Amino acid sequence: MISLRNVTLAYPNGVRALEAVTLEIGKGEFVFLVGHSGTGKTSLLRLLYREMFPTGGEIVVDGIRVDRLRHARVPALRRHLGVVFQDFKLLGDKTVWENVAFAMQVTGAHTRDIMRQVPRTLDLVGLAHKSRMFPGELSGGEQQRTAIARALVNNPKLLLCDEPSGNLDPTNTTEIMELLQRINLKGTTIVVATHNQAVVDRMRRRVIRLEDGRVVADEERGYYYLGLGQSKVLSG
Amino acid sequence: MQATAIGTVAVTVALLGAFVFVRVTLAGLGTQILDQIEISVYMKADATPSQVAAARSALARDPRVASVEHVSRAAGLAQLRQETRGVIDMSIISANFLPEKLRVRAKNLDNVPAIAASIGKIRGVDNVVYNPPVVQRLLQLGTVMRRIGIAVIAIFVLVAGIIISNTIRLTVFARRREIAIMQLVGATNFYIRLPFICEGFLDGILGSALAVVVLAIVKTAVWQRLLEALPWAALGSARFDAPLLALELLVVGGALGIVASWISVGRYLRA
16 A cells, blocks of 8 residues: 655755655555654655655655656645544634545535535534534534544545544543544555554554654554563553 | 835836837837938929929939838828827818829938939929938937837836745745645645745736736826827827737746746755
């Protein structure tokens, strides 16, 4: 599904976000990307949906050479994957329904397809009863679920989540992660960048740790503090 | 902000329209003036056809003369009716008081006075009329004004374009969050552009429409007065297609709007 080979990313100001990163993520996997803020997790995700362009290396997403993609073809790429952000990025003047439908409208979908798919997706995330409300009227967890619904409505094979629980309290966080697991069970590949130790340790999925832009650990049923022995219980 | 854009387009297009109108009118005037650079030879009222013919062939033989044209009294009357149509009611004149006329064009304008003098000696010729250099100056003025006019119009179009462009840029900036989300979700650049292009187009069309209305009002108010004040100028003889000009102005405004907004959105999307 995703393949990075020797990928390097240097920002114009000289900061080297990623250094010779090589990894593979298969279809249907659920992967945590962990590391301190600024170690390159977000940058890596950004490369995957072509928000940024790598300085070197090869990136393949679902068979497409993303690093070689022409600028004009980037929108097409993005329609085949879903992205979820820490700050939700919803349109405040549109209802939940409209926000989700928006992702279908920009791809030129037929109204009848939209009418069929949007309710289904809202059902999946458990927001069918709130489809007429505006983001401002929802809790953080509900807003994130709306964002997830929007990311899913075009049936992407890959879902990228950049600190999805960053703005949420523990209860909401649990809800969201359970939702993501359910989605993963249906076959969608999911990559979650996070620094939420509790979540990572609880779920015991594949964990890839980045430090200073390099992959320092990669384990199947991992813990947050990989490669440092057993999971560390931090005081406080 | 929107009003500024529309207003600037209105001013630009109004100027353009006025310019075209003046040009067309001047062109009509110019033809008349050109006529007057010719030497007009008026035969006496009792001149015989053979005298007219003789005068004509004498002039045709003159090496300084480029062409001679005979304007019969009937033809002359018809032309006069045409030129003063709408201003003077010619139907009240029944008798043709016009003389036989010869239009003589000289090869070289410097020879005109000499030719005129020699014509005066031909039998049957009553009056020889030609116009002094003032006319020359008028023609030169026309050309100069045309060039200045084009430069002024170009500047105004540029200014209008810039203002529309900035207006659109402000709108784009105000909606940058929405645009970012659209890009994230996979909207093509064209899809994102479209509403802004439409807005620019509307600004342009509305501005032009405003200009057309203002021009129409001014023209109606001023035209009749002008015709009466300068009947000699035969301003009515310039054929002028008002609806076509209005349409052309609308097109110019719309095009200006589209181009300006396309450029300004494009700059944002690429940045």
